[in-house]
Structure formats: structure tokens, C-alpha cells
Amino acid sequence: MKHSALFVVNPFSGDLPHKDEIVRSICDQLPSYDIRIWKTTGEQDKEKLSKVLGEVSWELILVGGGDGTIKMVAEAMEGKDCCLVPVPFGSANGLATCLGIESWEDSLKSLASGTRKPMDLLEVNGQVCLHLCDFGFNADLIRKFEEGHERGMPAYLKNSLASFFELKPYRFEVNTGAKKEWVSAKMLVIANGTKYGTGATINPHGRMDDGLFEIIALNPEGMQEWVELTYGLVKKELDGLDFVQTWSRSSVRLLNADDAPFHIDGEPVAGAESVEIRIGKRKICLYYLDS
Numbered sequence: 001m002k003h004s005a006l007f008v009v010n011p012f013s014g015d016l017p018h019k020d021e022i023v024r025s026i027c028d029q030l031p032s033y034d035i036r037i038w039k040t041t042g043e044q045d046k047e048k049l050s051k052v053l054g055e056v057s058w059e060l061i062l063v064g065g066g067d068g069t070i071k072m073v074a075e076a077m078e079g080k081d082c083c084l085v086p087v088p089f090g091s092a093n094g095l096a097t098c099l100g101i102e103s104w105e106d107s108l109k110s111l112a113s114g115t116r117k118p119m120d121l122l123e124v125n126g127q128v129c130l131h132l133c134d135f136g137f138n139a140d141l142i143r144k145f146e147e148g149h150e151r152g153m154p155a156y157l158k159n160s161l162a163s164f165f166e167l168k169p170y171r172f173e174v175n176t177g178a179k180k181e182w183v184s185a186k187m188l189v190i191a192n193g194t195k196y197g198t199g200a201t202i203n204p205h206g207r208m209d210d211g212l213f214e215i216i217a218l219n220p221e222g223m224q225e226w227v228e229l230t231y232g233l234v235k236k237e238l239d240g241l242d243f244v245q246t247w248s249r250s251s252v253r254l255l256n257a258d259d260a261p262f263h264i265d266g267e268p269v270a271g272a273e274s275v276e277i278r279i280g281k282r283k284i285c286l287y288y289l290d291s
């Protein structure tokens with residue numbers, strides 16, 4: 001008997017051409033699965049998907065989309081005992097990149113190798129976060145990107161350059177329970193994963209299965225520190241940079257005093273004045289590729 005699989009596809013994510021053909025090719029290469037394709041509409045997808053997930057005892061959920069789509073599917077999967085494999089169709093695909101899955105062919109390889117394990121989920125003011133959330137520079141960038149009409153990596157890079165020159169530090173109170181302290185940072189990152197979809201490694205020592213996440217405050221000043229930061233992100237070496245501060249915790253409360261823009265897994269979130277983050281009680285089974 002074939003295994004039951006649901007293939008959730010976001011037709012709007014990213015700018016990869018011929019997605020329908022790729023979806024068909026993936027299905028053809030998984031003959032042991034009986035695959036149903038389910039496309040998102042952008043309207044109440046989580047609620048609609050929860051119903052579909054309740055109809056059958058699915059063994060595998062393939063998610064063709066970016067981080068926002070995976071976050072939505074992970075929320076809808078609550079209470080379901082199945083595993084998820086990302087199929088990187090989004091613009092940046094941060095979670096898939098952290099899992100070593102950089103193309104749809106990698107998704108097939110991870111399924112063939114069978115490497116999967118339960119990974120931590122973060123609870124951020126009651127929402128699920130799988131990968132990264134951040135305040136400041138990158139969130140501002142994503143907000144501009146969402147408000148614009150261009151998709152894909154070139155538009156992302158264009159906005160990135162524009163945001164770079166408008167940058168200012170924001171104040172945050174970091175309350176780790178044992179200690180409260182104020183920090184100024186142009187960007188404050190909460191990282192369950194290690195990398196952005198661009199490959200920039202923001203959390204070189206992070207693990208998604210250790211019951212901890214990292215809080216990383218970055219406050220580079222001047223061109224030289226920006227160059228050092230860029231080098232560190234590429235070379236996976238942020239230790240020793242005195243404008244980078246890192247905490248490893250299982251919970252934290254943050255006060256966002258200057259109303260810095262905020263996003264969770266690439267989706268902008270409004271009204272994030274006080275944000276409580278903790279390692280969630282539930283985990284999610286994810287396929288990955290060993291690098």
C-alpha cells in the first residue's frame with residue numbers, strides 16, 4: 001500500500017518558473033507515495049488546511065513555498081503525527097537552507113535518505129516560529145519588500161541596499177528571567193535555525209534540536225564594522241565581534257521600546273511592543289540533508 005502524502009504548494013512564492021511541471025516531476029519521482037496536491041490561495045489557508053489535514057492520516061507533508069508557507073503549514077499541523085519536507089519555492093527559503101535543502105532535488109534526496117528528526121518550534125506571542133524572527137534592519141527590509149510589487153531575490157537585494165543607508169539603532173529590554181538589560185541594536189535576531197535563506201550564517205553555533213534558541217543583538221557602526229559583519233556572516237565567525245552580543249536561552253521577554261519592525265519567519269507582525277519567546281512544548285518532525 002502506498003504512503004499518503006499531501007503536497008502543499010504556494011503558487012505565489014518566489015520566482016521559480018514552471019512550478020507546476022516541477023511539482024509533477026517530484027510526484028513522478030515518488031512512486032511509493034499517493035500524493036494529493038493542495039494549493040494555497042492566500043485567504044484563510046491555515047483554517048482550510050487544518051480541515052484537509054484532519055481528513056486523512058497523512059504520513060508526509062511536502063511544502064512547496066518559502067518560510068511563510070512552512071510556518072502556516074506547521075501551525076495547521078498541530079496535533080498531527082507526520083513529517084514535513086520543505087520544497088524551496090520561496091524567495092529566500094531560510095528554513096530549508098538551515099536543513100541543508102537548497103533545491104527541490106535536495107528535497108527528494110532527503111526523502112530518499114530518510115534523515116528526519118523532531119526539531120524545536122518557538123512560541124512567539126502565541127505564534128509558531130520555526131526558523132528566525134528579527135527586529136530592525138531585516139524586518140524593515142521584508143516590510144518594504146511585501147509592500148512593493150516586485151518578487152524574487154533581485155528585488156530583495158535592491159531593497160537591502162536602500163535600507164542599509166536608512167539604518168538607525170533601536171532600544172530593547174532583554175529580560176532573560178535571571179537578568180534584565182537594555183541594549184541598542186540595529187537588528188535583534190531570535191534564532192532557532194542558523195542561517196538566512198541567502199546563506200548568511202547569523203547563528204553559527206545554533207541547533208534546532210537542543211531546546212535552546214539564541215538572541216543576537218547586532219549594532220555595527222560605520223563602514224568598517226559593516227564589512228567585518230558581512231565577512232563574519234559569510235565565514236560563519238561572529239565570535240569576537242564586539243558589536244555582536246549573543247544569549248542562549250529557552251525563554252525571553254523583549255520590550256521593543258522604539259517600535260522596531262518585526263517579523264516571524266519572514267512574515268511581518270504588527271504591534272510587537274512586548275514579545276515573549278519560548279521553546280514550545282511541541283516539536284515538529286523535519287526531513288534534512290546532512291552537509
Ligand SMILES: Nc1ncnc2c1ncn2[C@@H]1O[C@H](COP(=O)(O)OP(=O)(O)OP(=O)(O)O)[C@@H](O)[C@H]1O
Nearest residue numbers: 012013014040041042065066067068069090091151
Ligand atoms: N495563492 C496566493 N496568492 C497570493 N498570496 C498567497 C497565495 N498563497 C499564499 N500567499 C501568501 O504567500 C505568503 C507566504 O509566502 P512565502 O513566505 O512562502 O514565500 P516567499 O519566500 O515570501 O516568497 P515571496 O517573497 O515570493 O512571497 C503569505 O503571506 C501568504 O498569504
